[in-house]
Amino acid sequence: MSGHSKWANIKHKKAKEDASRGKAFTKLSKEMTVCAKESGDIPSNPRLRTLVEKARHLNMPLDNIKRAIQKGTGELPGISYESQMYEGHGPAGTAVMVEMLTDNKNRAIAELRHCFSRKGGTIGENGSVSWMFNKKGVVKATGTLSEDQLLEALIDFNIDDISKEEDLCIITCDLKDLEAVKNKTAESGMKIETSEIEWVAKDKMAIASEDEEKVMEFLSAIDELDDVQNVYSNAG
Secondary structure, three states: OOOOOHHHHHHHHHHHHHHHOOHHHHHHHHHHHHHHOOOOOOOOOHHHHHHHHHHHHOOOOHHHHHHHHHHHHOOOOOOOOEEEEEEEEOHHHOEEEEEEEEOOHHHHHHHHHHHHHHOOOEEOOOOOOHHHEEEEEEEEEEOOOOHHHHHHHOOOOOEEEEEEEOOEEEEEEOHHHHHHHHHHHHHOOOEEEEEEEEEEEOOOEOOOHHHHHHHHHHHHHHHHOOOEEEEEEOEO
């Protein structure tokens, strides 16, 4: 179907590196703590269930998962995190959305502004680029099935896009179909890497070869900030 996003592939590889050094555990713990404030009951909280599945996939210790949830429910003392979404432009005019969870909003935005400026980007007002994105279900899986084979297996669902590079397949679907698409993909013999709600660009922006490295370095630098949970871009 449509072209593969190089940033999506870099994020996938980077997530494995982050897991090996524990950074992914820190991000997941913060997100589970915030999510568990609504409900610490995993079966009845779909978002929390997805986060726990992701944590287990990354081999996060069960004690870490339990503590993160208990901090959210108030069973254990914990830090209060605030969710923030920032928008802006990166090198070559790329649109960027940055999701943050922080216990110090002033520090977080100062670090983000500095990183944007240092790497050739600018932070914009709310709504400056969000209109270029939609919230979608995104399933990332590895395996041998081709795009056509997956499309055939998922024909009954609202699939927006299927792209594959090497053995990583990214399936974008309607939010309401996310769980069913994940399950059907697994039934088809693919290994589920992640299944999440993401901000997906309505149209991918082709990046000139001379700008590609600068754009990817910019996105990676933003993603490295401690308070950043997710970075979304329309970079193709």
